[in-house]
Amino acid sequence: MENKNYQLKYYNLNNFETIPQLQALSDEQKHAIRVVGHVLPFRTNNYVINELIDWNNIPEDPMFQLSFLQHDFLTSEQFNQVASAIHQTDHPDKLQHAINKVRAQLNPHPAGQLAHNVPLLAGTPVPGLQHKYRETALIFPAAGQTCFTYCTFCFRWPQFIGDKQLKFATNHGQLFFRYLQHHQEITDVLITGGDPMIMSARHFDKLITPLLSDDYKHIQNIRIGSKVLSFWPYRFITDQDADQYLRIFEKVNKSGKHLAFMAHFNHWRELDTKATHEAVQRILTTGTSIRCQSPLLRKINDDPNIWQQMWQTQVKLGMIPYYMFIERDTGPKSYYEIPLVKAYEIFRQAYQKTSGLARTVRGPSMSAAPGKITVEGIEEVAGEKVIQLKFLQSRNPEWCNRIFYAKYDKSACWLDELVPAFGKKVFFFEAELLESTLNVINNKDEIDVTPISLPY
Template sequence: MNESFRSPTKFRAYTAAQFQASEHWKNLNESLRGTFLATTKVLPFRVNDYVLQNLIDWDSVPNDPMFQLLFPQPGMLSERDLWIVGRAMDGGSLEELNAAVGEIRRGLNPHPAGQMTHNVPTMGDEAVDGIQHKYRETVLFFPSAGQTCHSYCTFCFRWPQFVGDVSLRFQAKQSDELVQYLKTHPEVTDVLITGGDPMVMSSRSLERFITPILKETSVSTIRIGSKALTYWPFRFISDDDTKDLLSLFRQVVDSGRHLAFMAHFNHPREMKPSPVGEAIEAIRSTGAVIRTQAPILRHINDSPDAWAELWNESVRSGCVPYYMFVERDTGPSEYFKIPLVEVLQIFQQAYRRVSGLARTVRGPIMSATPGKVQIDGILEFAGRRMLQLQFLQARDPAAARQPLLAEYDETACWFDELKLLALAERQPELRSRMPEVAQ
């Protein structure tokens, strides 16, 4: 791979149709083109020049991890779904194609872990637009202007935000309802601004959403979830309103709040281009703290070497390793998922290769319906093997840090696939959600 950095003159993104018409289309062979055409009818696709020129090793396609992260692959849709889409593309009407695509999307579990059914709060009898409130202290906020990204990850569990179906999307056009909600919920200390990616917004738009939040004294932390350090680091270096953006970050810090920039890095290669280091320095100069997190994914980062390098590079760059997630059960998760026992082994082996400063990382973690479940290890007792788990966060705050035991299962890839053996007594909500619990 050419390690020299090539800087695009300006940001240029490609949708699926635009990519087919670009000079980059020649990089895909006939088989990959067929997969691309069918899969992008169902799942979102967006890429930009910076990513194409600097992050993908085109000599290693299709196995290159960054190519896997950005481009549709065989296996991301089932053979049945590919056949349905192909038939509708070849001989059906646009209405038939849209109906087929809609059916497939609904079957891909577009809103896992109770996002629609359990996370949407209400004021009076009305749902609050663009907000999720799952954990007592933390509210997620989805500003409408931030519901896209500089490029899309193939695994993204937020894929319904990007497919153009308004019924699947979380978004708020302003922060008025959020502010009113915060006034009536003083237990909320953290607001996580998410998307999409808030960093696609102009600084003026972002300021319009953030400034009202700063008037609420109960809020002590503002978090911003973003992939921009990978996909467009110039947002923090040389965009037309970069100075205004960094000034806004300083304003948040100067208000006495903690500003946590939640950076998504899936592979150590993402941190290699020199602009990434410059962007990290720019963000940190405002007083913000950068925390790094990602899911573990088959084909992309399913090795201890990748994670150890990623965590070490995070520390060298002044970032704090935060979470290793397990890929959520949504979208093309079948393609990426890894048995939990294997995930634990990868985490433990990587953890042993880093110093104490990188051991701030926690994982592996499943963001399941009842809460964030961490896999702690494998136990053997009286000749029986078990998985030891705990909740780092839970809908029921009393469940946090309570130990759980599950039957050892070499095939389980998600929390709902485990058979729990022990539950703390103060977990009626969790007990009611689990179909099989040994008493």
């Protein structure tokens, strides 16, 4: 397939009906996009429409599911409430009330992100920064809090709905630089969003260059979380500042720090275009590594053969399979969720069909409040069928690599739906987590504190 001379064009709730291919959709399907689009963010672009979606397989096509809102993202009651309010044009306040009510029911910040991950510096919250794990801090640059296309499953959907109370973003004072400088335990910085690659190279450089100075010698790794290689690979090929971006990547690697591009691919088809192949190779020539991750999603990639092909293609292109995540408990989770037991079986079957080069991947992993927890297996221990779990990362570093067990539950889809095995009332970390929380509350110093949340 030849690269095409695209000029990036966005489609949103205001103009999506001008997409030529959408003429094949029924009025009911278009109505569903309009109604759900008042609650959840919607945006796509011409590359996704023309290169990724199979318009002969609508609505089942995984790329269509990935980028276009569906009726069943909301319950029937939620959908009808919003649809009814839309028609009451003489009462716009009723529409906003209905929208806010439904959004609140969709758990806008899972795992206590807003309440528990934002650190303090001299008693002041640091805007646009999250510090959940000791070694890693997340930066949400204000100029990068949008995307080339909004994934319909995105757990950060509150970033894009215009509610300042729910949005993470750095401020003009850039207090986060001071926080990073002070916290010498931080070795890894993840620049995330939204999609930071939507920033101009000039703005991105202003974020990167300070981190290369002697003031930040403790920071060894810089990560970029992005779906640009799937949704707009021309960012690194024909965009006006494409070469400038690649020079910034080279600069980071030549500085002695490691740059890791954390690419989001949800289906092997996203890896199947000439533009994506070229963009990947251009990034790799800068010395940057590309690690690939995705949640497991019903109707998009809930098939071990899809994961097998995706991981093998990533290795073939020089990338590193990194994570299979469990879809977080937010937004349209009920539409996409898969029971943990089934998720493990999908992972196991896909893993068995790959060589060791693809077995760098980890999962299925839940990014829950206590930390990243993988489903390691289904076992029978002391006569009881159990789910074996393990901490890959945690708020308390002492929990890392710890194995623990939950009662077998074929329908549980998240950590808070599991109960401890062997008659225990709580998991091993719960009492310690509560004690740590109380210690933080009672021993705040004048510099800062990173609050610790309860697990659910």
